[in-house]
Amino acid sequence: MKITSLDQVPAVPMQMEGAVGVVKQVPLGKADGAPNFSFRVFTITPGGNTPYHIHDAEHLNYILEGEGVLVDAAGEQHPVKAGNFSMVVPNEKHQYRNTSTTEEFKFICAVPLAYE
């Protein structure tokens, strides 16, 4: 059993190519003995974005703060904001962008453990 909050979880810049202004935290994951999947949290600075990429793992997301867009494989932008749940299925090209000029965009991104 573990109980934590984001102010207790280390935050590291996302190093992946194509990431702009993204910080990663892992409040629940491998290090805690999670058996199957991890809860990561990404914080995107105003104007920043995650990589526009594709991979064979899914994302299950919950938007914690702010507003932005989820870009689909065709390049279409779908608005998302705090309180939304979103899912990207395996092999679906995608990107999250923070569309605000002033506020952070923060979301839970759950993935199978191997992709933590």
Added chain:
Amino acid sequence: MKITSLDQVPAVPMQMEGAVGVVKQVPLGKADGAPNFSFRVFTITPGGNTPYHIHDAEHLNYILEGEGVLVDAAGEQHPVKAGNFSMVVPNEKHQYRNTSTTEEFKFICAVPLAYE
């Protein structure tokens, strides 16, 4: 790709023995083509609780609203509130209780797909 919010997701009373005042929603799951795990959301009315039970799947939780306790296998109560992340590992007896007399307690409960 799916984007939704809780006001668009059907809510059904939790029928499991031992559940008191619990409503279940599944914003992301099997029906959406989730390949490995589901995001369920439980809302517990003031004074209500989930079953005090044990099973071989884990829970990865994020508290959306309210405050309550997570009861561990020894019966000890651990306070949890909006903004907390919590994890229950497989075969760990547990229960969530809403300790408020006025406010709902609402949380994401992610589980492997078979346990949706």
